[in-house]
Amino acid sequence: MPSLHQKIRNNIEGRIHSGELKPGDRIPFEHELMAEYGCSRMTVSKALGALSQAGLIDRRRKAGSFVRSPRLEAPLLNIPDIEVEVKARGEPYRFDLLSRSAYEAFRPDEIELAGKGGRILYLSGVHYASGRPLAVEQRLINLTAAPKAERVDFNDRSPGHWLLEAVDWTEAENRVSAESADPETARLLRVPRGHACLVVMRRTWRGEQRITGVRQAFDGHAYFLTERFHSHRG
Amino acid sequence: MPSLHQKIRNNIEGRIHSGELKPGDRIPFEHELMAEYGCSRMTVSKALGALSQAGLIDRRRKAGSFVRSPRLEAPLLNIPDIEVEVKARGEPYRFDLLSRSAYEAFRPDEIELAGKGGRILYLSGVHYASGRPLAVEQRLINLTAAPKAERVDFNDRSPGHWLLEAVDWTEAENRVSAESADPETARLLRVPRGHACLVVMRRTWRGEQRITGVRQAFDGHAYFLTERFHSHRG
DNA sequence: TAGTGGTCTAGACCACAGC
DNA sequence: CTGTGGTCTAGACCACTAG
Numbered sequence: 384m385p386s387l388h389q390k391i392r393n394n395i396e397g398r399i400h401s402g403e404l405k406p407g408d409r410i411p412f413e414h415e416l417m418a419e420y421g422c423s424r425m426t427v428s429k430a431l432g433a434l435s436q437a438g439l440i441d442r443r444r445k446a447g448s449f450v451r452s453p454r455l456e457a458p459l460l461n462i463p464d465i466e467v468e469v470k471a472r473g474e475p476y477r478f479d480l481l482s483r484s485a486y487e488a489f490r491p492d493e494i495e496l497a498g499k500g501g502r503i504l505y506l507s508g509v510h511y512a513s514g515r516p517l518a519v520e521q522r523l524i525n526l527t528a529a530p531k532a533e534r535v536d537f538n539d540r541s542p543g544h545w546l547l548e549a550v551d552w553t554e555a556e557n558r559v560s561a562e563s564a565d566p567e568t569a570r571l572l573r574v575p576r577g578h579a580c581l582v583v584m585r586r587t588w589r590g591e592q593r594i595t596g597v598r599q600a601f602d603g604h605a606y607f608l609t610e611r612f613h614s615h616r617g
Numbered sequence: 618m619p620s621l622h623q624k625i626r627n628n629i630e631g632r633i634h635s636g637e638l639k640p641g642d643r644i645p646f647e648h649e650l651m652a653e654y655g656c657s658r659m660t661v662s663k664a665l666g667a668l669s670q671a672g673l674i675d676r677r678r679k680a681g682s683f684v685r686s687p688r689l690e691a692p693l694l695n696i697p698d699i700e701v702e703v704k705a706r707g708e709p710y711r712f713d714l715l716s717r718s719a720y721e722a723f724r725p726d727e728i729e730l731a732g733k734g735g736r737i738l739y740l741s742g743v744h745y746a747s748g749r750p751l752a753v754e755q756r757l758i759n760l761t762a763a764p765k766a767e768r769v770d771f772n773d774r775s776p777g778h779w780l781l782e783a784v785d786w787t788e789a790e791n792r793v794s795a796e797s798a799d800p801e802t803a804r805l806l807r808v809p810r811g812h813a814c815l816v817v818m819r820r821t822w823r824g825e826q827r828i829t830g831v832r833q834a835f836d837g838h839a840y841f842l843t844e845r846f847h848s849h850r851g
Numbered sequence: 852t853a854g855t856g857g858t859c860t861a862g863a864c865c866a867c868a869g870c
Numbered sequence: 871c872t873g874t875g876g877t878c879t880a881g882a883c884c885a886c887t888a889g
Binding site: 402425433436467547548551559560561562563577578579580581582601603604 | 640641659667670672675685725793794795796797811812813814815816835837838
């Protein structure tokens with residue numbers, strides 16, 4: 384259940400993205416929104432403040448709040464943390480662990496991750512937003528690099544979220560592709576077989592040592608990656 | 618004169634960046650900060666909420682607020698130039714123009730690009746690598762921003778390649794998603810209907826002015842995007 | 852269960868920009 | 871001068887979770 388200030392924010396954000404409110408348009412005054420939602424001014428202010436911080440609106444005393452033109456953003460890339468992204472949208476998040484096992488590296492990709500004789504933690508599970516499946520994840524963790532992982536209960540925690548907090552990393556590589564959903568993935572995502580999925584494969588390092596490798600398959604219609612950056616020429 | 622919640626935020630942010638507070642450390646509880654700054658809880662909450670939204674801290678009920686692991690910065694992002702990428706792999710490149718027309722902006726997305734009454738150049742075509750189709754492209758060019766485009770023969774030149782050389786840009790936004798191939802796209806890419814395609818939608822700006830908007834659909838099995846980057850913590 | 856953050860209220864004063 | 875947003879208060883109840 385989104386909070387009231389989230390509702391107000393989502394409502395206005397939707398009207399901007401739908402084109403109902405265009406750059407330059409004035410959005411209702413705070414006191415008008417107070418009346419519309421029957422709430423206090425602080426609540427309205429929190430919603431508009433968040434929109435302002437997100438760069439969607441421009442607020443001017445005495446004049447009002449106005450829809451901004453697309454703004455410049457710093458080129459910032461991060462390892463997407465699905466848990467954080469879902470919660471940032473004001474939706475409840477859940478991770479369901481499907482399987483878990485620890486064993487000695489055997490396949491070539493496992494040996495590349497943990498070295499010969501190194502131990503691997505394999506995890507698979509599903510990320511949910513508002514109770515609907517968002518992504519299926521398969522992950523290998525190098526237990527030499529992150530030994531604590533073996534004692535963590537991932538039944539209700541996103542492994543990626545835990546790793547980002549628990550283990551320092553120095554390098555990461557994302558590979559993004561599109562694939563048709565195999566029957567198992569389709570079942571877990573609750574989409575038809577063959578449905579287009581956005582697949583992100585990521586590897587992370589700490590120095591020369593590999594930490595984790597993960598494959599995340601998103602419903603292609605429900606998720607997209609966005610990056611915004613500016614020219615080095617200006 | 619910074620406001621009080623700004624002071625609190627700046628103070629904590631400084632202690633994080635200076636290393637006094639490290640990832641995992643707990644920052645003072647709200648009631649402790651209330652006493653320290655002699656202010657109400659709402660003020661403290663606003664400061665910590667901003668730090669949380671900025672991704673610097675993680676807040677957990679009953680537990681407290683904790684410094685998060687650092688985010689990463691992108692070393693460089695660029696606009697992929699398919700022509701350059703294909704040739705860099707040592708393969709012959711070809712662009713086939715399918716259709717071309719110039720007209721006045723009509724649809725909402727066209728008006729967003731060129732303004733009301735602005736003129737648009739629409740191009741569609743296929744990128745080939747070693748004679749095999751790699752991507753289908755549909756592109757709108759704002760002729761106010763790039764008037765020279767109207768006199769260019771794109772029958773054998775990649776519009777993206779020409780634009781990158783002819784027109785300066787300051788901002789760009791990429792949106793990456795996965796879609797099933799519609800019949801027309803499938804025919805052009807020579808893949809089955811419903812085949813998973815990697816779709817890149819890109820918009821570019823020069824200051825406040827839009828330059829171009831393009832949608833490129835790649836065979837999901839033949840193409841992927843890769844990015845590699847470093848943590849600033851090392 | 853107790854303590855934390857999450858949210859919200861009904862006021863208030865002030866700074867600033869538009870009229 | 872007036873009306874707007876910017877900030878702040880001193881409460882309150884609720885949700886979640888660590889112990």
